[in-house]
Amino acid sequence: MQLIVNIIVLSAIYALLACGYVLIYRVSRVLNMAHGEIAMLGAYMLFTSASLFVGNPLTAIAVAVVMSLTIGVLVYVLLMRKMTGEMVLAAILTTIAIGILLRGLIVLIWSAAQQRPLEALGFSNPSIELIGGARISACAALMVIMTAVVYGGLFAFLRFGRWGVRMRAAGQNPLLAAQRGVNLNAIYALAWALSSLSGSIAGMLIALDSGLDQTMVVIGLKAFAPALVGGLDSLIGALLGSLIVAAAEVLAIHYIDPLLSDVVPFLVLIAMLIVRPWGLFGTREELDRV
Amino acid sequence: MTGTLLAIEKLEVVYKRSITAVQGITLAVEAGQIVALLGTNGAGKSTTLRAISGFLGLDDARVTEGTISFKGTRIENRPPHENTRRGIVLVPERDKVFPNLTVAENLVAPVPRGTSHAEHRRREALVYQFFPRLGELKTRIGGLLSGGERQMLALASAIVCRPELLLVDELSLGLAPVVVEDLLRRLIEIRRELGITILIVEQSATVALEIADYGYVMENGRIVLDGTAARLRSHPDIQEFYLGSKSGERRNYRDVKQYRRSRRWYG
Amino acid sequence: MSRAPRASGYFRTSYAQDLALVGTRLERTSLGVFILALLAFPFAASAFQLDLACQVFLACVGALSLMLLTGYAGQISLGHAGLMAAGAFTVGILFRETNAPFWITLPCAALVGALLGIIFGLPSLRLRGLYLAVSTLALHFVVIYLGGEYESRRGFSTGIVIDPPTLGGFAITDGRIWYFILLAAAATTLLLCVNLLRARSGRAWRAIRAHETVAEALGISIAGYKLLAFVISSAITAVAGALFAYYRGFVSVEAFSLFLTIQYLAMVIIGGMGSLLGALLGATFVTLFPYIIETGLLSLPGAQRYASLLFAVNYAGFGFVMILFLIFEPLGLVGIWHRIQSYFLLWPFKHRSASGSR
Numbered sequence: 001m002q003l004i005v006n007i008i009v010l011s012a013i014y015a016l017l018a019c020g021y022v023l024i025y026r027v028s029r030v031l032n033m034a035h036g037e038i039a040m041l042g043a044y045m046l047f048t049s050a051s052l053f054v055g056n057p058l059t060a061i062a063v064a065v066v067m068s069l070t071i072g073v074l075v076y077v078l079l080m081r082k083m084t085g086e087m088v089l090a091a092i093l094t095t096i097a098i099g100i101l102l103r104g105l106i107v108l109i110w111s112a113a114q115q116r117p118l119e120a121l122g123f124s125n126p127s128i129e130l131i132g133g134a135r136i137s138a139c140a141a142l143m144v145i146m147t148a149v150v151y152g153g154l155f156a157f158l159r160f161g162r163w164g165v166r167m168r169a170a171g172q173n174p175l176l177a178a179q180r181g182v183n184l185n186a187i188y189a190l191a192w193a194l195s196s197l198s199g200s201i202a203g204m205l206i207a208l209d210s211g212l213d214q215t216m217v218v219i220g221l222k223a224f225a226p227a228l229v230g231g232l233d234s235l236i237g238a239l240l241g242s243l244i245v246a247a248a249e250v251l252a253i254h255y256i257d258p259l260l261s262d263v264v265p266f267l268v269l270i271a272m273l274i275v276r277p278w279g280l281f282g283t284r285e286e287l288d289r290v
Numbered sequence: 291m292t293g294t295l296l297a298i299e300k301l302e303v304v305y306k307r308s309i310t311a312v313q314g315i316t317l318a319v320e321a322g323q324i325v326a327l328l329g330t331n332g333a334g335k336s337t338t339l340r341a342i343s344g345f346l347g348l349d350d351a352r353v354t355e356g357t358i359s360f361k362g363t364r365i366e367n368r369p370p371h372e373n374t375r376r377g378i379v380l381v382p383e384r385d386k387v388f389p390n391l392t393v394a395e396n397l398v399a400p401v402p403r404g405t406s407h408a409e410h411r412r413r414e415a416l417v418y419q420f421f422p423r424l425g426e427l428k429t430r431i432g433g434l435l436s437g438g439e440r441q442m443l444a445l446a447s448a449i450v451c452r453p454e455l456l457l458v459d460e461l462s463l464g465l466a467p468v469v470v471e472d473l474l475r476r477l478i479e480i481r482r483e484l485g486i487t488i489l490i491v492e493q494s495a496t497v498a499l500e501i502a503d504y505g506y507v508m509e510n511g512r513i514v515l516d517g518t519a520a521r522l523r524s525h526p527d528i529q530e531f532y533l534g535s536k537s538g539e540r541r542n543y544r545d546v547k548q549y550r551r552s553r554r555w556y557g
Numbered sequence: 558m559s560r561a562p563r564a565s566g567y568f569r570t571s572y573a574q575d576l577a578l579v580g581t582r583l584e585r586t587s588l589g590v591f592i593l594a595l596l597a598f599p600f601a602a603s604a605f606q607l608d609l610a611c612q613v614f615l616a617c618v619g620a621l622s623l624m625l626l627t628g629y630a631g632q633i634s635l636g637h638a639g640l641m642a643a644g645a646f647t648v649g650i651l652f653r654e655t656n657a658p659f660w661i662t663l664p665c666a667a668l669v670g671a672l673l674g675i676i677f678g679l680p681s682l683r684l685r686g687l688y689l690a691v692s693t694l695a696l697h698f699v700v701i702y703l704g705g706e707y708e709s710r711r712g713f714s715t716g717i718v719i720d721p722p723t724l725g726g727f728a729i730t731d732g733r734i735w736y737f738i739l740l741a742a743a744a745t746t747l748l749l750c751v752n753l754l755r756a757r758s759g760r761a762w763r764a765i766r767a768h769e770t771v772a773e774a775l776g777i778s779i780a781g782y783k784l785l786a787f788v789i790s791s792a793i794t795a796v797a798g799a800l801f802a803y804y805r806g807f808v809s810v811e812a813f814s815l816f817l818t819i820q821y822l823a824m825v826i827i828g829g830m831g832s833l834l835g836a837l838l839g840a841t842f843v844t845l846f847p848y849i850i851e852t853g854l855l856s857l858p859g860a861q862r863y864a865s866l867l868f869a870v871n872y873a874g875f876g877f878v879m880i881l882f883l884i885f886e887p888l889g890l891v892g893i894w895h896r897i898q899s900y901f902l903l904w905p906f907k908h909r910s911a912s913g914s915r
Contacts, residue, residue: 097879104873181401
């Protein structure tokens with residue numbers, strides 16, 4: 001039973017992070033390798049705002065949320081916008097570089113020591129007893145709920161039909177989309193803002209649950225495996241992919257070898273790339289008429 | 291609708307800060323006309339179209355001199371979606387449809403001027419009338435269409451945007467003549483029923499002069515000749531270099547070597 | 558691929574001239590002077606500078622192999638660090654288990670690299686671009702995991718120590734000897750790459766990078782040449798890793814993180830894609846970068862306070878420079894160099910007309 005709870009919690013983490021990758025990929029074909037660092041930055045924002053608004057946790061959270069939206073927009077407007085129209089590889093490398101830059105800046109501003117935003121906020125993280133004797137921490141439970149909320153919100157927004165199609169169109173042929181009246185800058189900025197928000201929520205919750213330090217980037221990196229497994233431009237895929245990868249990881253740690261935790265997502269990824277490179281629900285992208 | 295819709299004055303376009311592709315051209319498009327821009331490869335025609343629709347930035351090109359005015363407003367170096375909102379829509383030469391969306395989705399994706407749902411639906415119905423073949427192909431993936439169908443879809447998605455000025459880049463490229471004929475007829479229909487002004491860029495002078503009212507000939511970034519379609523069709527130089535016949539007589543290849551000297555428009 | 562612009566009067570009128578490495582007299586003299594300077598350097602430099610130069614040469618080998626794969630054949634690989642780790646670990650494992658001398662371990666490293674190259678290269682037959690990059694990244698993590706497993710299983714949790722290579726009973730530890738060894742390694746790699754690119758393989762790779770479907774239609778065996786690129790590149794990378802192991806005398810999994818791959822990618826980008834000169838320039842720049850930052854930082858007033866932040870500043874600065882190059886100068890240092898050359902060649906004209914010569 002505890003295993004199932006662990007799987008659900010881990011899938012929630014992966015799903016929240018994975019939808020950030022999906023949003024940006026869907027709209028611009030770019031794999032945002034800085035997603036982990038942006039999530040981490042969001043968590044540090046929470047820590048700072050918690051220290052600033054002592055005794056006012058709700059304000060602190062609200063400020064942190066607004067900041068994380070701003071980060072996404074800023075990263076797009078200042079840096080990624082210059083890369084529109086360039087090769088996708090160059091854009092991906094730019095995100096890698098942004099990730100490195102952010103990591104360095106974070107250490108410079110906040111130092112590499114572990115922070116505990118939970119205490120700063122004045123909350124506590126009790127362990128809740130569930131049926132079957134399994135335990136889940138309050139923050140982890142909140143994570144699962146937030147994942148459902150975020151995904152619900154995204155589905156509602158994209159189910160408004162036209163803009164979902166337009167986001168995909170912008171991803172496939174940005175030039176043509178612009179020629180057909182789609183404001184590319186606005187759509188990209190929106191995608192980056194939403195991605196940063198969802199990533200930051202994930203980062204904040206992870207930080208609340210288990211402390212905040214540099215290891216969050218690793219989780220961010222591992223999370224793109226579920227995004228790929230499900231199909232990089234499909235939200236449903238991200239959800240399902242997270243479930244599969246989380247299940248594989250938890251079971252492997254439990255039954256085989258705890259050291260496998262960092263490798264398992266990539267093994268699942270390799271398997272999926274061999275069998276079905278575009279993932280479970282992704283759009284097939286091999287059309288290549290000369 | 292009368293009056294000059296588009297006026298270009300002494301336009302100069304430079305690529306990568308070092309290559310001048312368009313060297314000071316002046317042309318005008320009257321409302322309701324079909325104007326053709328002719329010329330061989332590398333003459334600067336596509337660059338001109340891109341300058342008008344605002345797509346130079348992506349190729350690291352800029353309008354460095356001259357003006358482009360649409361209905362009296364200067365539009366050079368403006369972002370593309372602004373131009374689309376003004377009513378200038380480009381049907382590009384390559385990548386003209388969304389390859390992984392269905393035909394129906396291709397027509398949903400554009401954001402027409404004055405976006406109201408009802409209006410958008412009406413435009414969609416309209417284009418299905420103009421291109422009934424697309425109606426049969428609603429669920430086909432864009433990338434899997436044949437060349438002619440793709441061109442139809444490209445034109446259709448452009449029309450959904452409610453353009454006042456339609457820019458068509460290389461309509462006939464890679465298409466069979468009978469398909470091109472069909473498309474040309476539809477273009478004329480579109481012009482007649484929707485009152486859209488059309489600027490068409492073509493390497494095939496035969497195709498262009500069939501439907502154009504007025505034409506400009508470009509060479510090496512300059513306009514070397516212009517006139518009504520009738521005048522161009524009967525112009526001996528056009529006939530020799532673009533339409534392929536010197537009043538029907540048989541040619542000896544030895545004579546062709548002299549073509550560079552006998553061109554009359556550099557005089 | 559970017560060809561250096563030449564003044565008019567220097568035309569290539571035969572195939573031999575086109576393939577020649579140096580054409581004009583200016584090129585010949587400058588190359589000669591450069592070689593002399595390289596050979597004379599160790600006798601005038603301090604031990605620290607010698608070490609820097611050795612690091613640069615090591616980086617050159619890795620950068621050249623990555624440039625071959627990514628810059629010319631167009632196969633994006635994020636698994637570079639994994640391949641270097643494989644080479645280093647081959648040396649380490651062979652040394653620890655069998656005490657093998659370097660003239661066995663180095664070829665073995667190359668062989669391991671080649672084998673891994675086939676594995677890393679297999680996805681390229683089905684995948685392209687982003688998906689290929691991701692598959693190589695995944696394989697990198699697998700290799701690192703295996704290395705880590707070996708370390709923990711055999712009790713080398715802090716890494717494997719390796720004795721310096723011996724030649725006729727004489728251990729090679731002097732900085733100057735290492736300088737020449739690594740210089741020779743870099744030069745050999747450079748010549749190897751140049752020749753591969755001048756030959757049929759080079760043309761095939763460029764065709765594949767430009768447009769795969771068309772290349773296949775022209776009769777180029779896509780699968781064969783892609784795998785060839787991976788195999789050769791990986792073998793060279795593994796040898797680079799092996800040399801690194803011998804030079805440092807130490808092998809551990811932490812040295813081969815994703816950041817190392819990113820550094821090599823930065824070398825290729827900052828240097829300029831599709832140019833061997835770019836690989837060399839990029840390798841030099843990225844290797845020297847941390848030291849430049851360090852000197853810069855320590856020369857500021859109140860330097861002691863910053864010393865602890867050095868690593869973070871390095872990191873941030875590196876990311877920043879990478880971004881600058883990606884956004885403003887995608888053609889890299891080579892692009893800047895060519896633009897300077899163009900400027901002087903075209904002067905007093907500013908632009909070339911589209912119908913003029915190249």
